[in-house]
Amino acid sequence: MKKRHWYDYLWIWSIIYFALGFFNILFAWLGLIDFLVPIIIAIFGGNKFFCNNLCGRGQLFSKLGTDCKCSRMKKAPKWLSSKWFRYGFMIFFLTMFVNMVFNTYLVAEGASSLKEVITLLWTIKVPWGWTYQQGVVYDWIAQFSFGFYSLMLTSAIIGLIVMIFYKPRTWCSFCPMGTMTQAICKIKAHKEIKK
Amino acid sequence: MLSKRYAYADSGRCVSCGVCTKVCPMNAISIFKGCFAVVKEELCIGCGKCQKICPAACITIKERGAL
Ligand code: SF4
Ligand code: SF4
Ligand code: SF4
Numbered sequence: 001m002k003k004r005h006w007y008d009y010l011w012i013w014s015i016i017y018f019a020l021g022f023f024n025i026l027f028a029w030l031g032l033i034d035f036l037v038p039i040i041i042a043i044f045g046g047n048k049f050f051c052n053n054l055c056g057r058g059q060l061f062s063k064l065g066t067d068c069k070c071s072r073m074k075k076a077p078k079w080l081s082s083k084w085f086r087y088g089f090m091i092f093f094l095t096m097f098v099n100m101v102f103n104t105y106l107v108a109e110g111a112s113s114l115k116e117v118i119t120l121l122w123t124i125k126v127p128w129g130w131t132y133q134q135g136v137v138y139d140w141i142a143q144f145s146f147g148f149y150s151l152m153l154t155s156a157i158i159g160l161i162v163m164i165f166y167k168p169r170t171w172c173s174f175c176p177m178g179t180m181t182q183a184i185c186k187i188k189a190h191k192e193i194k195k
Numbered sequence: 196m197l198s199k200r201y202a203y204a205d206s207g208r209c210v211s212c213g214v215c216t217k218v219c220p221m222n223a224i225s226i227f228k229g230c231f232a233v234v235k236e237e238l239c240i241g242c243g244k245c246q247k248i249c250p251a252a253c254i255t256i257k258e259r260g261a262l
Contacts, residue, residue, distance in 0.1 A: 002217070048229035052213030062214065066248070073247070081210060081251035166250070172212035173250040182211050185229030192228070 007054050011063050014056035018156070021149045025116075025131040025142065028149035035177070042181040046188040051178050058172055061159060065168020076166035081173035093155075093176040096122060100147035108140035115143070119150045120157065200241030200256050206231035208253035215245035215254065 020027035034057070038050035051058060065071035079085050106112040116129035128149075132142050159171030172178050204215070204224070209231035216224045216232070223238035224245055232254075234245075246254040 042229060046228055048211050048213065048226060051211065052216065052226055058212065058214075062217070075252050076250065078252070081208065081253075086210070167248060169212055169214045169248070169250045171250075172214070173210045178210060178212060182229060185211070189228040189230050 005053070008059070010054055010056040011059035012056070014060045017056075018153065021131065021145075021153075023131060025128065025145040025149060026137065028145040028152070029141075031148055031152050038177050038181045039184070042184040042188075046185055048178075048181050048185060051172065051181060055177075057156065057159065058169060061163045061168050061171060064160075065163045071163050071168045072165060073168075074166050076162065076170045076173065080162075080166075080170065086174045086179045089174050090176040090179045093151075097151065100144075100151065103147060104140050104144040107143040108138070114139040116146060118146060118153060121154050197237065197259060198239065198241045199259060200243075201236045201239040201259055202234045202241065202243070202245055203255050203257050204232040204234055204245075204249075205253040205255070206233075208251050210251045210253075212250060214248050214250065218244045218248050220244065 017027070017031060020030070034055070037054070038048075041050050042048065065073075103112070107114055114134065116127065116132055116134075118126045118128040120126060128146060132145070134142075136142070155171075155175075159175075162170040202224070211226050211229055211231055213226050213232075216222075216226060220242060221238045221240055223235045223240075224232050225235075227233045232245075236259075241256055243256050246256055
């Protein structure tokens with residue numbers, strides 16, 4: 001049995017995050033931590049300590065997939081972890097992220113109005129109005145919350161599906177954050193790898 | 196004595212997720228600067244746990260040649 005660290009329990013954070021967004025959407029902003037910390041660690045530390053040890057989502061997939069046996073443990077198709085798919089998916093994801101920020105901007109400028117919905121898989125709209133009372137904060141702050149929570153939930157759903165069908169951490173083989181941080185590390189370690 | 200088999204990670208396909216480092220009973224795998232997994236062959240006992248869990252299927256278990 002390996003020594004347990006405090007950060008081995010961060011999978012709980014992942015559950016808390018989604019639960020909080022069920023009651024008050026403004027908590028969605030906390031998800032930015034999971035966006036910024038890995039990038040900061042990759043840029044300044046030159047490693048994937050986040051993915052390797054801290055990521056609550058990855059741990060949750062391991063918990064459910066390995067410990068709770070919710071994964072078929074089958075090999076995923078090779079293209080799923082191929083470079084073109086990984087980078088393609090990352091670009092798609094980032095485009096959707098920029099699109100979401102742009103929608104936030106439109107609301108801030110008053111060009112469009114706040115929509116209290118969660119969009120799953122970029123298509124399915126789910127009313128989510130009970131988590132927010134209009135006027136509590138600026139509309140754009142709430143709009144960003146709904147948009148960001150949508151992205152988080154969408155990626156979690158995709159992750160859970162591939163966890164069930166393939167290996168527990170199959171999501172990690174094409175997770176945009178994982179791809180991005182690995183790319184940063186590779187650029188940083190460029191000289192040493194060449195040797 | 197060295198085991199008959201050992202694990203080899205393909206650095207070109209590895210996504211450096213680090214799951215293999217978590218399951219290895221010998222702590223024989225580490226992630227080189229966030230880029231890819233590296234197996235310390237002399238520590239590896241060839242149990243295959245890392246191969247089984249790797250989401251990118253980039254680990255192969257190889258025979259150690261007769262030395
Ligand atoms: S690849 Fe993504 S989900 Fe997996 S550990 Fe890294 S950040 Fe978390
Ligand atoms: S085969 Fe077993 S001992 Fe060798 S690196 Fe993989 S998990 Fe570790
Ligand atoms: S589990 Fe596979 S993809 Fe992940 S770090 Fe280990 S060798 Fe690389």
